[in-house]
Amino acid sequence: MKKLSLAIALIFTLALAGCVGAGDESGGRLRVGIVFDIGGKDDKSFNAAAWEGVRLAAQDFPIHLRDVEPGDPTSIEPCMRAFAERGYDLIIGVGFAQAPIMDQVARDYPRLKFAIIDGVIDSPNVASLIFEEHEGAFLVGMIAGNLTKTGKIGFVGGMDIPLIHKFKTGYEEGAKYANPNVQVFANYVGVTDAAWNNPGKGKELATAQIDRGADILFQAAGNSGLGVFDAAEETNKLAIGVDSNQNWVKPGFILTSMIKRVDVSVYNTVRDLIDGRFQGGIHLFGLENDGVGYALDQYNEKLIPKSVLDEVERAKREIIAGRIKVTDAMAEK
């Protein structure tokens, strides 16, 4: 029995050390902690963008940065609390799944500052970083609608949740705006957070859509989306990336990427903290402040004709001016 309790004590020590590295080496700098989503910071997409943002901020500002990647949903809360207990000045939560957890933690630590990406928390010490994904998706949908040869395009979402529906409806509306006869197939990888990490299923869904005639596929599925890229490459079709600029991942097979500037939102939040201008409440990132958009670089400039780009830019101005209304799937309930 004694041995067992010793083992348990040892494991607890290890687990705590695993959450936040021991020792305080901040040297009086402001301390920033970031808790990633289940996808992990190297998903080449959403989490990667958040990581890029804090990393840049750590280069530009004197902050002490620590990050954790919870391996499963139940370890999000202890990791977040570990930062709070150690009095981190700013704690950033990546992803909607952390909103209810942060809501609680932020109430327990009203003197610390928090930021949540993709979630809304009504608390004065939390900045809610919200994106108008439907507007960005509308633009890539227009590109797909213009360039499809079969008149059929696909959408592969990760988890079947309102946030991902927002991408889907925007994409669909954009495609139909450009090409009213276009047919859109939409599939989701799953209904649990394992859906972000199942590239095999992503690839099978994409293959099934391609079998039905789709020739351009938009993915909003984290790591599972990398399987969609594989399917596009193998069948010589085009895919559209998401969140980060993913054009480089499979050059020539990625038509464009719907960019969600999570990096900018995170960077700005850290900058505001440094400048003493941190504000709670909703911070909206849309087309007008380049919070969302589409990626154009050396990898895909040959894939999209100038005439299509002009049309997309025109629609972008119309959306900003409020003359085109894109449905926000999360707002309608």
Add this chain to the structure above:
Amino acid sequence: MDITDILNLSLLASMVRLSTPLVLAALGGMYSERGGVINIALEGIMLAGAFTAAAVTARTANPWIGLVSAAIAGLLVAAIHAVATIQFKADQVVVGTAINILFLGVPALASGAMFGSTGSTPQLPREQTLPDWNIPGIDSIPILSQLFSGHKPIVYLAILMVPASWYVLYRTRFGLRLRAVGENPEAADTAGVSVARMRYAGVLMSGVLAGIGGAYLSIGQNSLFTRNMTAGRGFIALAALIFGKWHPVGASLACLLFGLAEAISIRMQGVVSIPVQFIQLIPYVLTMVVLAGFIGRATPPKAIGVPYVKEK
């Protein structure tokens, strides 16, 4: 709704792709359990194989080296299981669970150290994943071509392993002895068969096969390893093994059924107006209904789960 959107020839190819890792893991589990060692570590072994294949291929740019490394990685992880359960007579379920939990974390750690990226290994260019093999003659015949042509080499290995495993288990001395130590180790021991050696062989065999099954996920079907990418396939293989009554053909058919159900559910999404949550239940429900309803009682090897202690 057009029924051909769901039931078409490419469905068969999809079924084969989705079943392959299950068949390999289930056959692996069969060798271990027929010898009397419960192997719920299949999931962890597959993860080890999937990670090793992707990591080694990323470093060497050669998927064949990756494939062999995955088999070796599976073997080594199975060796941990074997030493703990056969040598030290630890509880087989506890050891298996420990391995599964361990290999949720180890690949992320190793990936972080090797590639500076804990979430996934680098995505391999297509020419560095295993090639598709077309079988001349078969590739122009409908149905047969979807089933038996244009797949990754590991698929053919899985197909060949089914009759091969049947032969080994029921027609060779090794198979007879393996089954004997799983049914009645005392009798086998009396007859001069080394129980420990047979059980080691069974468990290590399961490691090799499950490791290759994992490699199929990362360098065959996909082009990278992502955290926990097996998503429970090891456990499904285990269930298929039990439903298949620990018989190579039965277990493989159970895997095929599951693969077919999953392929159908993938094609039903967005075609049939049923909420996606229900569609994604289909493979599990269908498998349970068919197998529980039609297969009947499965009797495990008698000595399964019991460490063998030689009478003094």
